[in-house]
Amino acid sequence: MRILLDIANKNVRSITMKAARFYDRGDIRIEDIPEPVVEPGTVGIEVAWCGICGTDLHEFMEGPIFIPPCGHPHPISKESAPVTMGHEFSGVVYAVGEGVSDIEVGQHVVVEPYIVADDVPTGPGDKYHLSKNMNFIGLGGRGGGLSEKIAVKRRWVHPISKDIPLDQAALIEPLSVGHHAFTRSGAKAGDVALVGGAGPIGLLLSAILKAKGLSVIVTELSSARKQKASESGVADHILDPSEVDVVEEVMKITDGRGVDVAFECSSVNKVLDTLVAATTSAGVVVIVSIWSHPATVNVHSVVMKELDVRGTIAYCNDHQETIRLVEEGKIDLEPFITQRIQLDDLVSKGFDTLIHNNESAVKIIVQPRIS
Numbered sequence: 001m002r003i004l005l006d007i008a009n010k011n012v013r014s015i016t017m018k019a020a021r022f023y024d025r026g027d028i029r030i031e032d033i034p035e036p037v038v039e040p041g042t043v044g045i046e047v048a049w050c051g052i053c054g055t056d057l058h059e060f061m062e063g064p065i066f067i068p069p070c071g072h073p074h075p076i077s078k079e080s081a082p083v084t085m086g087h088e089f090s091g092v093v094y095a096v097g098e099g100v101s102d103i104e105v106g107q108h109v110v111v112e113p114y115i116v117a118d119d120v121p122t123g124p125g126d127k128y129h130l131s132k133n134m135n136f137i138g139l140g141g142r143g144g145g146l147s148e149k150i151a152v153k154r155r156w157v158h159p160i161s162k163d164i165p166l167d168q169a170a171l172i173e174p175l176s177v178g179h180h181a182f183t184r185s186g187a188k189a190g191d192v193a194l195v196g197g198a199g200p201i202g203l204l205l206s207a208i209l210k211a212k213g214l215s216v217i218v219t220e221l222s223s224a225r226k227q228k229a230s231e232s233g234v235a236d237h238i239l240d241p242s243e244v245d246v247v248e249e250v251m252k253i254t255d256g257r258g259v260d261v262a263f264e265c266s267s268v269n270k271v272l273d274t275l276v277a278a279t280t281s282a283g284v285v286v287i288v289s290i291w292s293h294p295a296t297v298n299v300h301s302v303v304m305k306e307l308d309v310r311g312t313i314a315y316c317n318d319h320q321e322t323i324r325l326v327e328e329g330k331i332d333l334e335p336f337i338t339q340r341i342q343l344d345d346l347v348s349k350g351f352d353t354l355i356h357n358n359e360s361a362v363k364i365i366v367q368p369r370i371s
Contacts, residue, residue: 015034015035016032016033016034016035017032017033017034017035017147017148017149018030018031018032018147018148018343018344018368018369019031019032019033019084019143019144019146019147019148019368020084020085020086020144020146020147020343020346020368021033021082021083021084021085022059022060022063022064022067022081022082022083022084022085023070023081023082024063024064024069024070024081025059025060025061025062025063025064026060026061028060028085028346028347028351029082030343030344030346033084033147035148035149036143036149036150036151037151038095038096038097038151039097039151040097040098040099041097041098041099041100041153041154042097042100042151042152042153042154043093043095043096043097043100043103043109043151043152043153043154043157044093044094044095044096044097044149044150044151045091045092045093045094045109045111045149045150045151045152045157046091046092046093046094046148046149046369047086047089047090047091047145047146047147047148047149047150047368047369048089048090048091048092048166048167048169048170048367048369049089049090049166049167049169049170049340049365049366049367050086050088050089050090050144050145050146050170050365050366050368051088051089051145051170051171051173051174051200051363051364051365051366052088052346052350052351052354052363052364052365052366053087053088053174053200054199054200054201054289054290055087055139055290056085056086056087056351057351057354057355058290058292059085059139060351060355061355062292064081065292066135066136066139066140067081067083067139067140068080068081068083068140068141069081070082074115074133074135074140074141075133076115076116076117076133076135076140077115077135077140077141077142078141079140079141079142080141083138083139083140083141083144084138084143084144084146084147084150085138085139085144085145085146086138086144086145086146086147086366086368087111087113087136087137087138087139087144087145087173088113088145088170088171088173088174089110089111089113089138089144089145089146089150089170089173090108090109090110090160090166090167090169090170090172091108091109091110091111091145091150091166092106092107092108092109092166093105093106093107093108093109093157094149097151097154099154100154102154103154103157103159107159108159108160108161108162108164108166108169109157109158109159109160110157110158110160110169110170110172110173110319110323111137111145111150111152111156111157111158111173112156112157112158112173112176112315112319113136113137113138113145113152113156113173114128114129114134114135114136114137114156114314115134115135115136115137115140115141115142116128116131116133116134117131117132117133122155122317123317124317126316126317127316128316129313129314129315129316130313130316136314137150137152137156145170145368146343146346146366146368147368148368148369158172158319158320158323160172160323160326160327161327163327164323164326164327165334167337167340167365168326168333168334168337169326169333170365171204171333171336171337171363171365172319172322172323172326172333173315173319174200174201174204175204175207175208175322175325175326175331175333176314176315176318176319176322177201177204177205177288177314177315178201178204178205178206178207178208178209178288179208179315179318179321179322179325180312180313180314180315180316180318181205181208181263181286181288181312182205182208182209182212183318184286184310184311184312185261185263185284185286185310186261186284187209187212187214187260187261187284188212188213188214189212189213189214190213190214190215191214191215191259191260191261192214192215192216192217192253192254192259192260192261193206193209193214193215193216193217193259193260193261193262193263194217194218194219194250194259194261194262194263194275194278194279195209195216195217195218195219195235195262195263195265196219196262196263196264196265196266196268196271196272196274196275197219197220197264197265197266197268197271197289198218198219198220198222198225198226198228198229198235198238198265199225199265199266199362200336200362200363201265201288201289202218202220202225202263202265202266202288203225203228203229203232203234203336203362204336205263205265205288206218206229206234206235207232207234207331207336208322208325208331209234210233210234211325211330211331214261215236216234216235216236216237217235217236217237217238217239217250217253217259218234218235218237218238218239219238219239219240219241219246219271219274220238220239220240221240221241221242222358222359223359224358224359224360224361224362225362226238226240228335228336228338228362231335232332232335232336237249237253241270241274246274246278247274247277247278250278251278254280257280258278258279258280258281258283259278259279259280259283260279260280260283260284261279261283261284261285261286262275262276262278262279262283262284262285262286263275263285263286263288264285264286264287264288264289265288265289266289267289267290267291267292267293269295269296272285272287272295272297273297273298276297276298276301276302276307276309277298277301279305279307280305281305281306281307282305282306282307282308283305283307283308284307284308284309284310285307285308285309285310286310286311286312287309287310287311287312288312297309336362336363337362337363337365338360338361338362338363338364339353339361339363339364339365340364340365340366340367341364341365341366341367342366342367342370343366343367343368343369346366349364350364350366
């Protein structure tokens with residue numbers, strides 16, 4: 001934090017803060033930028049922790065994707081690169097804007113990081129996550145969690161119990177992705193689910209499925225991620241496709257029936273093929289991951305088994321239930337955090353590790369502000 005002495009007012013005030021700024025593919029810079037202004041209807045949050053998401057990695061390696069390129073401002077945020085990154089974050093309220101009466105300074109919060117038009121309703125049943133020009137805080141503008149502070153519109157701020165440690169709370173956003181995928185699937189307690197890929201989203205989705213009473217089979221190549229699936233208790237069976245025929249093993253586990261529901265969390269076509277083959281007739285296959293390339297699917301199998309193949313994006317009124325599951329102790333987020341780093345080390349110890357040495361990491365979270 002940079003401090004400036006205001007001679008006229010005889011007080012010391014903060015005027016800039018550290019932030020991770022995306023300029024272009026492969027170009028993220030840690031810079032000093034102005035602190036946000038807490039305007040009417042917004043909440044000022046001092047960021048505690050922010051997770052590095054797979055989407056952030058895609059932006060760094062292949063972007064801009066969600067991030068509006070320089071000179072091409074987003075139609076709602078009116079911002080373009082450079083933008084502050086980070087959309088999986090927790091923090092403590094340090095200020096509330098005029099008109100905000102149900103949030104208090106000192107409260108612990110997480111953010112549902114949407115950018116949607118002001119006239120888009122966000123009540124039960126409203127599909128605001130599919131609204132025109134939807135984007136995300138930390139990608140499409142409006143600040144980000146990879147900074148010391150952020151000001152967010154009240155409707156996207158969710159209070160949490162102080163019983164949830166703030167480092168773990170940074171995982172509530174990706175956990176909500178898993179909850180929405182579960183909701184989209186129509187699965188229910190007693191069903192058997194197959195999760196293709198045990199990266200952060202696959203693991204957190206599996207945690208949701210277990211909390212909801214499903215039996216969970218996970219397929220994964222990475223030894224570190226297989227170990228995490230085992231030690232976190234989110235999988236009843238863990239199958240390595242380099243060691244076994246996953247479809248054959250699934251049929252053994254399910255007495256020849258196949259799984260009721262399958263979740264694709266890898267962006268790998270072979271995984272999608274396996275899920276289609278392992279899902280029972282009239283079952284559901286949900287595509288959770290973001291694909292940066294075209295995919296194929298065995299349409300004949302889909303037709304002959306009357307499978308439903310569904311997409312899912314982010315979350316929609318999922319945060320409240322997700323927070324409740326954590327607050328009630330039905331999901332423990334601590335096992336999924338493998339590294340904690342400082343903002344200055346974002347690229348060298350964060351992005352580079354996840355891109356080049358992901359066997360050593362599952363979820364890396366970043367502390368933007370040194371305590």
